[in-house]
Amino acid sequence: MHDIRAIRENPAAFDAALSRRGLDPVSPEILALDEARRAKITAAEEAQAEANRAAKEIGRAKASGDEEAFERLRTEVASKKAEIARLQDEAKEEDRKLTDLLMGLPNLPQDSVPDGEDEDDNLEIRRWGSPRNFAFDPKEHYEIAAVQDRMDFETAAKLSGSRFVLLSGAVARLHRALAQFMLDTHVEEHGLTETITPVLVREEMMYGTGQLPKFGEDSYKTTNGWWLIPTAEVTLTNIVNGLTVEEGYLPRRYVAHTQCFRSEAGSAGRDTSGMLRQHQFEKVEMVSVTRPEDSDAEHERMTGCAEAILQKLDLPYRTVVLCTGDMGAGARKTHDIEVWLPGQNTYREISSVSTTGDYQARRMNARYKPASGGKPQFLHTLNGSGLAVGRALIAVLENGQEEDGSVTLPEVLHPYLGGRTRLTADGQLA
Known part of the structure; x- marks a missing residue:
């Protein structure tokens, strides 16, 4: 959400920042509601x-016997009490409208974010x-002989529909190994606190991180009101x-390995082959909570943590800064890390x-108390994949594939x- 005081002080700057995301000026509506x-x-x-004042005068009228003034x-x-109740209700309604408007707006991009559409x-x-030079035409992950009997889309479709997969045998173990390796690295080398969290949350938690109110169609809601993360x-x-929290509590750095659930509402027809884009997948997620003055450095540190996983797996990658048109609504600035997939010949x-x-x-x-005293300040929050486990599995399989259908696995695993x-080409670990 946005600081209404900052909008009052410089509405033109607020509208200019939103215009970089392709939005029309909204400050006049905000200020009118405010x-x-x-x-x-x-x-x-x-x-x-x-x-x-009238209540005080009632006592004096009563004492003096002035019944007319008393009545x-x-x-x-x-009458004033009724008027106060009405005005307070109207103020609450204006506040609700203002909050709904502010909650539905995206974050303002940092000045360093490049302008762009996509x-x-x-x-x-x-x-x-x-990228490795192959002596043969590399296959996509689901076409590799070692994988074909261990990555079952047909049975998953029978169980759940499209965009699901059933992994078994050595491929399932490799997937689990990747998640364990990522967690161990982030905890032991990067100093993150391993956390096990629920995957069902109350609606206000989805509002807190910005999935609601505008992006509910991208997630799944249960019949009793919980949301799948x-x-x-x-x-x-x-x-x-x-x-x-106290300033000394900061920074807090968390990591969790969870199931994740997405409806992929806006991705019809995209990445329908293989397990690149699924409704249910696993991810190792990093979150940091910091003081405002530390968040830019923390962003670079977290990016380095994610990159380190790919380096240890010896997987080629590139890092990009997303432009204003490609950046998520909640972000001020985003680094995307793209791994090389030889089967698709792209990052x-x-x-x-x-x-x-x-x-x-x-x-x-969410605020913190400065150690030097003064008013509590709002925290800064950051998040990042460290990494998407299924996509890491895809990258390991495609980059390690051999002409005979076997796959050479990264040493760290x-x-x-x-x-x-x-x-082996028949899907066994050797």
Whole structure:
């Protein structure tokens, strides 16, 4: 959510920032609602003062025996109470409209974010590793012989419909090994706190991180009002929902491995082959909670944590800064990390690392007390994939495939696989 005081002070700057996301000016509507709300509050306060004055005069009229004045003043107090209740209700309604409007607006992009309309306008900032030169035409992950009997889309479709997969045998174990490796690395080397969270959340938690009110169609809601999380960003970030923490509590750095659920409402016809885009998938998610002055450095640190996983897996990747038109609504700035997939002959997103500034903290009313004293300040929150486990599995399979249909596995995974180093063409660990 946005700071109404900042909008009052510089509405033109607010509209200019939103225009970079392709939105029309909205500050006149915001300020009109704000002015109406404040006018109702002021009127209610004035009516309350008049009611208080009349109430004092009632006592004097009673004492003096002036029945006419007593009745007139009593009627006036009753009328003022009704007026106050009406004005307070009207102020609440204006406040609701204002809150709904502010909650539905995206975050303001940082000045360093490039302008643009879509992914073609994203800015590449670095690459790591070189794509392997294959002596044969590399296959997509689901076409590799070692995988075909262990990655079952037909049975998954029977069970649940399209965009689901059933993994078994060595491929299932490899998927589990990747998640365990990611967690161990983030905990032991990057200092994150491992966390196990629910995957069902209350509706206000989805509002807190910005999935609601505008993006509910992207997620699943149960019949009793819970929401299935689209990512552990929702649960990890909302740990500080409603809290005012001491400055010494910061930074907080969390990591969780969870199931994630997305309806993929806007992706009809995209990535329908294989397991690149699923309704249910697993992700290792990182979330940081910081002081405002630390959030930019934390964004770079978190990006480095995600990149380190790919480097240890020896998977080529590139890192890009998303342009204003491609960036998620809650982000101020986003780094996408794209891993090389030889089967598609292109880089594909495997992690998004975003800083949201105080946008989520305002929605959650999450603050900290400065050690030096003074008013509590809003926290800054950041989130990022570290990594999407299914996409990491795809990358390991495609980059390690051999001409005979076997797959050579990254060295860092060998201890998680009982010392095995490869998948044989018939889908066994060896």
